[in-house]
Amino acid sequence: MEGLPVRLVIALVVGVACLSVMLNMVSGVEGLAVSELDVRPSPEVTTPGEQDLALTVVDPEGQPVSGATVVVSGDTARLDGVATARTGTNGTATVTVEPTLGPNREQGTLTVSIKPPADGQYADRRGNTRVLVVAE
Template sequence: MRRRNDDFAGDERAIEGLPIRLVIALVVGVAALSLMMNVLGQFDDSFQDETVTVEFSDELVEVGESTNVSVVTSEGEPVEGARVLVRSGSLTLKDEPTVLNTTGGSEKFIIYNTGTKKPKVDFRADQFRGDLEFEVVPPSDSNYKSSEETKKLVVIR
């Protein structure tokens, strides 16, 4: 028992029911999408990466003095296990980069310009002050990210 093509053309039920079903499906889909977007908008940003930066106890240090270097969140909470890379700025840092580990939340950073102790800075003949750049490397097993700006520590002779 085969149907003929002219039977389909003469059937008017499908033409009446199709647009109504399509409109209903579209309305239900848009309503479901708006509910879903409303639910997603209620989540807070706690799953986003938090930015960490370097903080100093003194931002101006004389050669031979020290400063505590710590890695903190935007709320000021210390971040343990982060590393800090110290690089030359307007001062030349011998054996760069120097790596600081903030396992206890902070680390003491002492600057020398003579002798065998590290980190050793080199001033030019006419230079009496300069800066060193500090960059954060957050712990790899955390949701922290480094701030875009590098912090500078000013060193005077």
């Protein structure tokens, strides 16, 4: 800001402060705030072979989120492709998976990612709870 007239600097600072106050006063404006989503798989620990997983998508307060798409993919446990489903009104989606473990592996994990619903202020930037696959 070196070289700018003092009046211009004062006007800029006052303008930014007024804009901040006005945005805080307007109801329904949440700015750039987003809520991080997480998933609660059931069961969290499973065995190789075909089975259904119930995946509940929740917001930071633990409330279910409907309309999100969950994607289950292999990590250290393997899947043929990916499994996807959309959460219902109760925030739960059910996917059928058939995980396998590599040779000489006693356990592995499946990764669950979330595509948030388009009509909410949600994001999925952090890692979600993984499903542990354990050999019988």
